[in-house]
Amino acid sequence: MKESTTYMYATETLGANVSQYSESVSLKLPQPLLEYHARIYKDRDDSNYMISTFEAQALIFLSRLLGAKRVLEVGVYVGYSAMIWSHAIGPQGKVTGLEFSEEYAQLAREAAKENGYENIEIHVGPAAETLPTLANPPEPYDIVFLDADKTGYPGYLNKILELSAPGAKNRLVRPGGIIIADNALRRGLVADSSSDNPWRPADFENAWEKQAVTALREYNEIAAENPRLETFLIPLWDGVHLIRLLD
Numbered sequence: 501m502k503e504s505t506t507y508m509y510a511t512e513t514l515g516a517n518v519s520q521y522s523e524s525v526s527l528k529l530p531q532p533l534l535e536y537h538a539r540i541y542k543d544r545d546d547s548n549y550m551i552s553t554f555e556a557q558a559l560i561f562l563s564r565l566l567g568a569k570r571v572l573e574v575g576v577y578v579g580y581s582a583m584i585w586s587h588a589i590g591p592q593g594k595v596t597g598l599e600f601s602e603e604y605a606q607l608a609r610e611a612a613k614e615n616g617y618e619n620i621e622i623h624v625g626p627a628a629e630t631l632p633t634l635a636n637p638p639e640p641y642d643i644v645f646l647d648a649d650k651t652g653y654p655g656y657l658n659k660i661l662e663l664s665a666p667g668a669k670n671r672l673v674r675p676g677g678i679i680i681a682d683n684a685l686r687r688g689l690v691a692d693s694s695s696d697n698p699w700r701p702a703d704f705e706n707a708w709e710k711q712a713v714t715a716l717r718e719y720n721e722i723a724a725e726n727p728r729l730e731t732f733l734i735p736l737w738d739g740v741h742l743i744r745l746l747d
């Protein structure tokens with residue numbers, strides 16, 4: 501294709517069929533994790549917090565491409581993506597999760613135990629407070645996955661970069677490590693919040709949603725302008741933003 505426009509398929513049904521087909525020919529997820537995702541989806545009203553099984557496949561592929569062993573996740577919810585990371589990196593690796601809610605963290609810990617993922621550690625509290633406590637880790641992280649409050653993303657990125665200074669001993673993220681930010685397009689609102697976007701909420705101007713969109717734009721821009729970083733924004737799912745630390 502010569503054109504850059506993302507081809508989103510002519511109808512919603514065709515888009516769903518294409519996604520389903522792509523998922524079916526991509527790497528297999530462990531059956532217990534498929535079942536956990538299905539159970540949360542069925543039982544909980546807030547299940548839209550979870551990444552999809554299709555996105556999970558992409559994250560596993562990416563982490564293995566990078567040979568990742570240590571993953572930091574900001575925003576754990578009930579542990580689905582944390583278990584996906586644990587599966588991706590294997591039992592010798594380590595997943596550190598930061599989660600605001602003690603209730604979610606407890607459910608995530610129980611799920612990890614039940615499913616035999618023993619290398620997940622969760623710190624409870626606002627990530628703006630727990631993230632700095634991870635300074636000077638014994639080994640740097642290979643991947644950071646941002647999936648918490650969107651208004652926090654710019655601050656998380658700045659803190660991660662500060663704790664990963666070039667040449668510093670015990671930096672947070674290694675040179676060549678990646679920072680993945682979920683929902684970087686927010687139903688397209690980050691790129692187009694005009695009334696032409698059918699997913700723009702009626703109360704967008706006054707709502708919290710606008711603050712999230714403003715913060716995501718700021719995040720995408722500060723990453724794009726920082727010479728220490730190389731970026732790529734994938735317009736799949738809700739927008740998956742990738743940063744690679746060059747130094």
Ligand SMILES: C[S@@+](CC[C@H](N)C(=O)[O-])C[C@H]1O[C@@H](n2cnc3c(N)ncnc32)[C@H](O)[C@@H]1O
Nearest residue numbers: 549550551575577580581599600626627648649
């Ligand atoms: C989208 S959900 C995470 C979903 C999870 N990554 C998954 O795919 O299974 C966002 C989570 O971030 C948490 N969160 C929101 N604000 C936070 C903050 N300031 N610090 C830490 N966690 C926060 C929420 O409690 C929620 O569990």
